[in-house]
Amino acid sequence: MALHEDNRVFCEKTELFSDSFYGTITKIYEHSALVKVEPDQLSKKETDKIDSFGDLVVIRLKELQLVDAAGKPMDEPEDEEPLEAAE
Numbered sequence: 001m002a003l004h005e006d007n008r009v010f011c012e013k014t015e016l017f018s019d020s021f022y023g024t025i026t027k028i029y030e031h032s033a034l035v036k037v038e039p040d041q042l043s044k045k046e047t048d049k050i051d052s053f054g055d056l057v058v059i060r061l062k063e064l065q066l067v068d069a070a071g072k073p074m075d076e077p078e079d080e081e082p083l084e085a086a087e
Contacts, residue, residue, distance in 0.1 A: 008023075010065045011064055014063055016057075021038065036055060
């Protein structure tokens with residue numbers, strides 16, 4: 001998946017969150033991303049789970065969909081340059 005930091009994303013319901021939400025990727029890991037949840041996106045019960053992290057959640061990359069400012073799905077960005085093997 002070619003998601004990057006500062007991408008706006010949408011997450012469907014997960015095992016941890018019973019509501020879908022929008023957020024912005026703040027850090028990418030190997031198979032997951034740290035996402036800053038947009039205000040008022042989660043119910044109070046679920047927000048209590050992440051308050052100690054300042055509305056940050058770790059979500060598997062496969063659960064995230066890249067979206068535009070209006071919340072419409074977008075194609076994933078292509079990597080700028082293909083990686084080449086070192087000589």
